[in-house]
Amino acid sequence: MASLDSVSIAIFLGAVLVMAGILSSLLALRFGAPLLLVFLAIGMLAGDAGPGRLSFDDVRTTYLVGSVALALILFDGGLRTKFQSIRTVLAPSMVLATIGVLLTAVVTAPAARYVLDLNWTESLLVGAVVASTDAAAVFLLVHTQGLRLRPRVGATLEAESGTNDPFAIFLTLMLVEFISIGESSAGHVLLELAREGVLGAFVGVVGGRLVVLALNRMALPQGLHAPFVTTAALVIFGVAQIAHASGFLAVYLAGIIIGNRPTRAHNSVVTFLDAATWLAQIVMFVLLGLLVSPQRLLGSVGPAVIVALVLMLAARPLAVILCLMPFRFNWREKIFIAWTGLRGAVAIFLASIPMLIGLPKAYLYFDVAFVVVIISLLLQGWTLAPAARWLHVALPRVDRGPRRVELDLPGQLEQQLVGYPVRPKSLFFRRGLLPSWSKPTLVIRDERILTPTEADPVAAGDYLYLLAPPEKAESLDRFFVDMAPSSAPDPHLLGDFMVSGEHTLGELAEIYGVSVAEEQAKLTLADYFDIHLDHAPKEGAELVLDPIVLVARSIGGGRVNVVGLRLPEEEDVVVPLTRMQRARRKLADVWASVAGV
Secondary structure: OHHHHHHHHHHHHHHHHHHHHHHHHHHHHHHOOOHHHHHHHHHHHHEOOOOOOEOOOOHHHHHHHHHHHHHHHHHHHHHHOOHHHHHHHHHHHHHHHHHHHHHHHHHHHHHHHHHHOOOHHHHHHHHHHOOOOOHHHHHHHHHHOOOOEOHHHHHHHHHHHHHHHHHHHHHHHHHHHHHHHOOOOHHHHHHHHHHHHHHHHHHHHHHHHHHHHHHHHOOOOOOOHHHHHHHHHHHHHHHHHHOOOOHHHHHHHHHHHHHOOOOOOHHHHHHHHHHHHHHHHHHHHHHHHHHOOHHHHHOOHHHHHHHHHHHHHHHHHHHHHHHOOOOOOOHHHHHHHHHOOOOOHHHHHHHHHHHHHOOOOHHHHHHHHHHHHHHHHHHHHOOHHHHHHHOOOEOOOOOOOOOOEEEEOOOOOOOEEEEEEOOOOEHHHHHOOOOOOOEEEEEEEOOEEEOHHHHOOOOOOOEEEEEEOOOOHHHHHHHOOEOOOOOOOOOOOEOOOEEEOOOEHHHHHHHHOOOOOHHHOOOEHHHHHHHHOOOOOOOOOEEEEOOEEEEEEEEEOOEEEEEEEEOOOOOOOOOOOOHHHHHHHHHHHHHHHHHOO
16 A cells, blocks of 8 residues: 555656646746746756655656657647748758757867866767757747747748757767767768668658648547647657667658648647647656756856856857858848757756766766756846847737637548637728638627628627638738738839739729729739738739739738739849759758658
């Protein structure tokens, strides 16, 4: 009975710790505190040196939980990554995720060797442990501080943070192997890197496609799609690891492929994974906090602070500047990307590997990584928003989007039911605009369910449900958010090549002889862009209106206010691409064909 009681007490205490982590996240989100610090603090308070007096030194369990948590975090990150948003920054992100990690480790190593009295291999291991950035920390802080980053900067950080973990893990494992065995060669390292990278990518791509196929072909009971995808991600991770490939790279690529393909129950999968990822992070961080010994930490805190400062102020900036040199980033963007290299769960997780293997000075690596993460989150985390505004990489904040409700229809892959409250200043209410690929299905008014015909005209305060393709449903948001004030140009502007967005298709037809359907003659050019684009209009967006092409030349208030006309007699001027641009385009095309996006 005593053993049963001890199990019950362990379950109770574990549940209390996790619940404390969940509830504390509300306080952290309110004040913008890095959540990792909160979870680590709870673990430390519950440990043998804190009020909780729990004795925990099971490194194997911590490594197991950390592996599962990190695999789910990377898979969830890949699932939310839209290939269209990162394809333009794929090349710089990959350079940062590989060469950038290596340069960061190499530049940090001399400082670690000097202040920690280590040899060169051990110093490189310290650098490798703290070299990668943490995607969860970066984007959680961006979200809680209400930042909107320039698209290229945000996409670069997103892609780099999601892809640099596999290389940092590989580098750490190779150095641990070299220290424990005592021999290796450059050829062996390159062979291992190639095998882990190529085989991991193969397992991830094949596994992702198999999961998509299974989701769309198998008639799983409602509610089992999300657990199926989650366990499939862990299967992909396990297969890659057993094959001595990079399981973390495999699950990230599998997530990208699944997230960019139409699948059943996509919303329930994302919601379930969001909760699973949160829980995995909380459990992992609390366990890592339990492993920390404050008494032992005091002996290495001074040298660890020096390592952290060298990492943040020298190693990371130098790596970013050198890696982004071939790409067209201005100095403000480079400085911000360098400063946003937050360290988080991955660094502490990697520091537990020497402890698991039983390397000499294993606890030193762990303590240094712990201090580096604390300083990074405190110093870089809380200055993220001021740095973004000072460096002018933050866009003006906008009103929160409409509350969108998504329902997956059982057995239906082509359409999704999406609901919005009708706001009095929305584009839909003021102009009655909806894209042609969406279909109003029902209206809820005063707790009554009406058909669109019965509810016509739709009133402010109604709740409108529409059918839309899953990959386009999110684009409906802009029709139900409050319209921003328009900065329209001179309404009399109507020349050979520039047209005001407020002119109608009928007026355009009279001057240029364009054939326009009678029901569309009263639409403005801005309306035409809103209806026919699958996304919010951007400068350079094109639409065909036979026999001419409409080009968005200026955007104001979220709508097109100046339209360029490409007349049929105009000859397209072909601008030759540079060698770097051709290489980047080729890389994007190859990835698109492999991922099927």
